[in-house]
Amino acid sequence: MCACVVLVVGMVAAINLAVPMLAASALHPSASALVWIVDTYVIVFACLVIPGGAAGDRFGRKGVLLAGLVLFAAGALLSAIAPDVAVLLVGRAVTGVGAAAVLPNTLAVLLHAVPVERRGATIATWASMTGVGGVVGNFGGGAVLSSGSWRWLFAAACAVALLLAGVVARVAPVSSRHDHRLDPLGAALLVGASVALLVGIVQGPEAGWGSALVIGGFACSAVLFTAWTLVELRAEHPLLDPRLLRIPALRSACLGMTAVFFGMFALFYVNASFLQYGMGFSVLQTGLGILPLTVPIVVGGRHVGRLSQRIGLDSTVAVAFLCIGGGLLGLSTSDAQTPYAAYAAWLVVTGVGVTLALPTLSGVIAGSLPPAQAGVGTGLQATTREFGSALGVAVIGTVLTARFAAELPPDVRAGRDPHTVAQALAATTPDRAPDVVAAFVTAVDAGMRLIGVAVLVIGGLVLLESLLSRRRLRAPA
Numbered sequence: 363m364c365a366c367v368v369l370v371v372g373m374v375a376a377i378n379l380a381v382p383m384l385a386a387s388a389l390h391p392s393a394s395a396l397v398w399i400v401d402t403y404v405i406v407f408a409c410l411v412i413p414g415g416a417a418g419d420r421f422g423r424k425g426v427l428l429a430g431l432v433l434f435a436a437g438a439l440l441s442a443i444a445p446d447v448a449v450l451l452v453g454r455a456v457t458g459v460g461a462a463a464v465l466p467n468t469l470a471v472l473l474h475a476v477p478v479e480r481r482g483a484t485i486a487t488w489a490s491m492t493g494v495g496g497v498v499g500n501f502g503g504g505a506v507l508s509s510g511s512w513r514w515l516f517a518a519a520c521a522v523a524l525l526l527a528g529v530v531a532r533v534a535p536v537s538s539r540h541d542h543r544l545d546p547l548g549a550a551l552l553v554g555a556s557v558a559l560l561v562g563i564v565q566g567p568e569a570g571w572g573s574a575l576v577i578g579g580f581a582c583s584a585v586l587f588t589a590w591t592l593v594e595l596r597a598e599h600p601l602l603d604p605r606l607l608r609i610p611a612l613r614s615a616c617l618g619m620t621a622v623f624f625g626m627f628a629l630f631y632v633n634a635s636f637l638q639y640g641m642g643f644s645v646l647q648t649g650l651g652i653l654p655l656t657v658p659i660v661v662g663g664r665h666v667g668r669l670s671q672r673i674g675l676d677s678t679v680a681v682a683f684l685c686i687g688g689g690l691l692g693l694s695t696s697d698a699q700t701p702y703a704a705y706a707a708w709l710v711v712t713g714v715g716v717t718l719a720l721p722t723l724s725g726v727i728a729g730s731l732p733p734a735q736a737g738v739g740t741g742l743q744a745t746t747r748e749f750g751s752a753l754g755v756a757v758i759g760t761v762l763t764a765r766f767a768a769e770l771p772p773d774v775r776a777g778r779d780p781h782t783v784a785q786a787l788a789a790t791t792p793d794r795a796p797d798v799v800a801a802f803v804t805a806v807d808a809g810m811r812l813i814g815v816a817v818l819v820i821g822g823l824v825l826l827e828s829l830l831s832r833r834r835l836r837a838p839a
Contacts, residue, residue: 363468370461371495376503380512385784393781397759406458408748409553412741415466423470430463435523442516474537504649548601555586567764610831615726621820623750628758654706658713683821685715690814761809769801
């Protein structure tokens, strides 16, 4: 079960390493297409993870888990052989559906398989696999991509998924089914609203912020989110009850979780390209280059609970967001001449913030709901994590595209109006390559500054909400 979690989470991290290869590939993706190649998997994963758990309850957890692994393998295979960007995006969407069926049901199968006294340790081990998945995704993805082709990444994912499906079929126990109603309309509206929002964000630099596509995307997103809210409020068994967000602690923790992954995955998206284009790293070195971020998570994760008890929940959250936002702002000062040691130091600072934030916010979400709704809390955490990841990639990709095009020398920009480094390098002579890389590094710095400030602002809002809710609780009736 832990290997299944590592696979579906690791794929989120690994694809970022392939962005430079994809940009220079025969598919010739645009800048917005590169963002969609990353985000299609993440947004489908995010929106369907709660229905995936409900489907397991109703149709059998082992069966849905196996179906998810097979879908994941099919989507990865389709991505590996994709002749164009459209087919690749379909493959990524199918893979996301599979991942959404896999993640919640791994925990359900585990909890059915272990004795009651081991459930606490089992849940902790399962939860830690999301962090391990990021490490394996970067290291393993870098190793596979060293072959020289992005297609091998998807081929390897397909093979691993099929291998795991065989193991699951053999060893996983069959659990009882429950008459858990599904909410297909709510799931469809949530996916549609999220995709429409990303259309508005991602297509802005290329289509124009005043274009019908972008304005229509934002308008459609608002309408669909409103429709989703109304449907969920009236549903007997909602996908995700919007009324839960009336709980101040739950609302602020969900916002905080979204902000943490917004910052982390914005960093993951630009890190691979920055280290390869800006610092001249190989793809394997790039996969290893993000590992300093994970050192605090591995070393300090088990100590966060004691620290939070000593300095208080609000102080822990405040330090967490100061470290994440400050680390991202520190990374925004890096350029091609920055020693990697300095870059790694800022990664460690960011990692300290993530280490403090994740267990603290997870504990608040879990503690805000009664035990009977533990499954809702797990699904809510998964949804906010993946949605924040998708939003971070979309925003940083949008800023990167717009600023890179503006920073390119006029003679380079006048040729093919390039929006990616690969397009710009193909449109000019080798002696102008340093100018192209300099424009890209400047764009990365601008994007990271924006993301860092956004994380600090959102962190401030989370802390303010928490302080106000505690004050209301202390106020006399």
